[in-house]
Amino acid sequence: MDHPAVHALSGHTVRHMKKCHIAYLVCTAALAGSALGAAPPVHHRAVHVVHPGQSIQKAVDAAAAGDTVLLTRGTYRQSVNMTASGVTLRGTSRRGVILSPAPATKKKAPNSCAEAGNGICVVGTKARKVEDVTIADLTVSGFTKNGIHATATDGLTVRHVTAAKNGVWGIATEGSVRGVYRDNTARDNGDAGLFLANTIKEEQGATDTKGTIVARNRLEGNRIGVTVRRLRNLTLARNHLTANCAGVFVVGDENKPKAGLVTVRDNRIVKNNKSCPKTARLDAIQGSGIVLTGAEDSLITRNVITGNAGASPLSGGIVLFKSIVGAASERNRISDNRLRDNAPADLVDADTGKGNTFERNDCRASRPTGLC
Known part of the structure; x- marks a missing residue:
């Protein structure tokens, strides 16, 4: 079968172009479609709703760029590790949505963020920064190390977050660029x-x-x-x-x-x-x-x-x-x-x-x- 590029020079295409003179818009679209192929599917932004007792980590892992993980009112005794770009993690109320440490147990920590004693972690690498993550409208409190800890991020936004009574830092970043930390409260951190x-x-x-x-x-x-x-x-x-x-x-x-x-x-x-x-x-x-x-x-x-x-x-x-x-x-x-x-x-x-x-x-x- 000839490649479409060969047909672009054939007499068949010339006759086709004459028809296009009569129905210009329709044929232009047809030619563009035949030359370029079908457009890639568009990702529709999704909202992943999480209720107390459910796993925030599972919702974050399922989220794609542009998606929001929305936490409903209540207390979540867990930590969250974020490694994908373009994801928003937000609560419905800063005072009403609280992340605090999971109860002490002999079981292995569910993720590296919890193992380190942090509440929310946003983790990139030197080779690939995590881009355009947003954390908003929630409280992180009582973690032995940091409320929020971000490494190798680009364009991280933390807004309307309360970080209280964490053992070391309330909100901490390292190796990060173009961050925005706005309208937060950090109190009584170590x-x-x-x-x-x-x-x-x-x-x-x-x-x-x-x-x-x-x-x-x-x-x-x-x-x-x-x-x-x-x-x-x-x-x-x-x-x-x-x-x-x-x-x-x-x-x-x-x-x-x-x-x-x-x-x-x-x-x-x-x-x-x-x-x-x-x-x-x-x-x-x-x-x-x-x-x-x-x-x-x-x-x-x-x-x-x-x-x-x-x-x-x-x-x-x-x-x-x-x-x-x-x-x-x-x-x-x-x-x-x-x-x-x-x-x-x-x-x-x-x-x-x-x-x-x-x-x-x-x-x-x-x-x-x-x-x-």
Whole structure:
């Protein structure tokens, strides 16, 4: 049988084209169909509804890109591992849909997320990031490690989620880009409410997040409200941070590229005076508003920072501090912030880095003097 491409040059096709002059639209469609073949089937987005007592994991495993796994009101004592792109996991109510750990048992954990002590995991690889996953409108609480832990994601959105009383981090990401973390509450978690890092277990230079956004979140009662560790190119905006040991940490080290290009703007950072003991990597902390350590080329602007007071070397409203490995903070701009009643001072520059500037800040006390 001749290939259709041969017929395209035959007299038969010429006669056919003359007929098409009479019925142009119909014949054009016929020719296109014969040349290109049938169109591929279109996936219709599905909603997989899960009720308490049913397996969220089974619904997630059955979902395709564009699908939503919808959790109805109730408590789900289980963990969920998400590895497919384009899937949305959401509850019908943030307060009414709760994920908590499964009861202790001698049986093997049902998935790697549960085995690690996490609530929801979104897991990609270095070779293939998981793309465009959304988690929304639910609570993750009481897990021994993290409420949500995402690795190697692109375009992850976490919104209207409460992460409370988890052993380490409320919401944590590593090796991820273009994330959006908006309108969440993280409270009373063992370490950071929101933790964003290049990688947790390896030493390497900072990762470009390609514009990750952390916005309009409420972070309270954690060790640190938001930790940004060894990352570049992201924005923290319009968050409310209170009752943590520290509000915001931007952390770098000696690796290249260096952490930086972080914008911290329009946040309210109030009375972060909880006391936390020293750890292997960090001094005791209390009363820290924003701390930059080993970071470069960042902008700290238009924040309201009040009532953060403590006796730690890291205490104060906005603090520049040399990193644990001695890396200096350089070329950071601290401008147009309003600071009141922070102790030992509103602005503290305890770093030896060059090119850091303090401009138009409304404050009353600084160390050294003259920064206000």
